[in-house]
Amino acid sequence: MARSPGVRPGVTLRSKVTAVVVAASALAMALAAVMSYRGVSDLVDDELERGLEDRMHTVHTLVAAGLTPPPRQGMADQVLSDRGTVRRLSPSGPRIPVSASALGVARTGQGGHLEDVVIDGTDYGVLTRPLPGGDAVMVAQSYEGAARVDDAFLWRVTGTTAAALALSALLSWFVLGRILRPVRNLARTTARITATRDLSTDLPPAGSDEVGELTRSFASMLTALRRSRDQQHRLVQDASHELRTPLTSVRGSAELLQRGRGRLAPEDEEQILTTLVTETAALDDLVRELVELATDRYTDEAPVTVDLAVLAEDAAHRHRARTGRTITVTAEEPLPVRARPRALQRCIDNLLSNAVKFSPRDTPVALHVEGCRLSVRDRGPGIEPADRDAVFDRFYRGSRTQATPGSGLGLAIVHDSVTADGGTVFATDADDDGGAEVGFVLPPSGPGPHTPTVRRPLRRGSRTE
Structure with a gap:
């Protein structure tokens, strides 16, 4: 048999x-x-x-x-x-x-x-x-x-x-x-899925008993696996498309240098080298963000109780030193949240990098913490209403930011990290003076014996530059 x-x-x-x-x-x-x-x-x-x-x-x-x-x-x-x-x-x-x-x-x-x-x-x-x-x-x-x-x-x-x-x-x-017939049917089906790798295979009908509960759990797992595989396929397809542009530019510039060796004017050669360095840096950023998005290097990090105001001030301090831009931090009754601290720090960094990139040079960037909500506001072109959900998709570029350089992965990383910790993301136009407001909300978490909260004094409504 x-x-x-x-x-x-x-x-x-x-x-x-x-x-x-x-x-x-x-x-x-x-x-x-x-x-x-x-x-x-x-x-x-x-x-x-x-x-x-x-x-x-x-x-x-x-x-x-x-x-x-x-x-x-x-x-x-x-x-x-x-x-x-x-x-x-x-x-x-x-x-x-x-x-x-x-x-x-x-x-x-x-x-x-x-x-x-x-x-x-x-x-x-x-x-x-x-x-x-x-x-x-x-x-x-x-x-x-x-x-x-x-x-x-x-x-x-x-x-x-x-x-x-x-x-x-x-x-x-x-x-x-x-x-035990439902168990045998479920075992045969899962064995067939394992052998054929066909995640679209339907599981046996689920009853109302413990075996039915087990079948529903397997069905949920299969749905998650299908979604994960589809996301991986889409990521590979999108990544191949996004990588093709900088690679083509690098290859074209390199071939131009090779053909015109010794015959190019110094200013032309300098321009080609500048293009090579710029495209290589962009390619490096894209590959790094692709790897981070695909592997989620903070997956093994344990969630703890985190002070959003402290993380916001640390991120603002780093970006001030790195970019020389004016970044303000305000806090109103901040609450501790439960999240992975390094992944959360990466999310705030991405939001600030986005705001700095899309804001004019002489305009400030505002980072605001209110309860469990953190938002970053810029003075850039803003976000169209139709784009407010799509900006968190991988490689998505809004109609107002097509000409701005970038990988289109920063907000996707924010979305994946925040939702993994049980939070939600949002993006909208600022109420006045133009620009966009992008951020997230995380579930609150009170201090516990195993997750101590380390807080630094930050007065209500305080403002630092």
């Missing part, structure tokens, strides 16, 4: 559960059989003792009246004198052995004695009682019939238990097969 790809032979879950059910049933049945056997044995012993007592009463009454009791199958009767002599009352029955205790009853004429003896290989119960005026009566009853009853009951219980176990195993195997 062919096995589904990816499924290893071995003991199946169905076999394991069936074995557990049969083992539990066997234990329960064995316990019930032992208790029943003991109960039946006690009942048989009670009946034997009652039969012995009845026979003793009959024999004792008749012997005391001077009569001979009639013989009874499986029983023997005799009279024991105080001297130890025996007079058998049932000549056809076996001779009952006389013990010291039975002789004591005959001599004292008091009490009674019950004992078990073996006569000719057969177990007997012997009851001795005194007679009025001396001597004693001894009555023996064979246990052979009781032993047959015990053996028959034992064999019947054993056979019944074995049949019940076989039936239990059969029913368990059948019922578990029906119960």
Whole structure:
């Protein structure tokens, strides 16, 4: 029988559960059989003792009246004198052995004695009682019939238990097969997906039980994998398109230098070299941002409680030193947020870099923190209403920024990092003086024992340059 790809032979879950059910049933049945056997044995012993007592009463009454009791199958009767002599009352029955205790009853004429003896290989119960005026009566009853009853009951219980176990195993195997059928279908489907790498394969229908919940979880995982693969394919296609332009420019400039070696004017050669350096730097930035976007190098960073105002001031300080631009930072009742600090720092850097790039040289850039919201405002061309969602897509260029250099990946990195931490991004036109306002909102997080918040004093509404 062919096995589904990816499924290893071995003991199946169905076999394991069936074995557990049969083992539990066997234990329960064995316990019930032992208790029943003991109960039946006690009942048989009670009946034997009652039969012995009845026979003793009959024999004792008749012997005391001077009569001979009639013989009874499986029983023997005799009279024991105080001297130890025996007079058998049932000549056809076996001779009952006389013990010291039975002789004591005959001599004292008091009490009674019950004992078990073996006569000719057969177990007997012997009851001795005194007679009025001396001597004693001894009555023996064979246990052979009781032993047959015990053996028959034992064999019947054993056979019944074995049949019940076989039936239990059969029913368990059948019922578990029906119960585990959705699991097998799901396993076959996932094995087929693993072998064919076809993420569009439909999973079996999901029920309302735990198996259905598992199927829905697999479906969600497949959806996430499809989305991830589609994003990777789109990233590769977009990246190949974006890389082609700077590579073509670099190659053309290099070929021009090669063909015009020694014949180009110094100013032309300088212009070509400048183009090569500019395009190479742009290519380097593009490749670096592509790698960062594709790999998310901060994925393994643990989220902690972060002070947005502190990160904003640090980012503004770095960009002031790097660009010489005026960058203001204001904060109104900032709240701690839970995020990956280095990834969040990268997001703020990208927002500031975008604002510096699109703003005229002599205009300031404003960074504002309010609660869990951080926004960066520039004085650039602004964002068209139709572009406000699309600016966070990879390689997207708005209609007002087509001529501005850049990779088009900065805001895509912001979007992916912020949404990974449970936040949202936004982009809109500034209310006055033109420009755009771009930023994000993260969920709040109070300080906890394992995520201490380190804050630096920043007065409400403070402004630094």
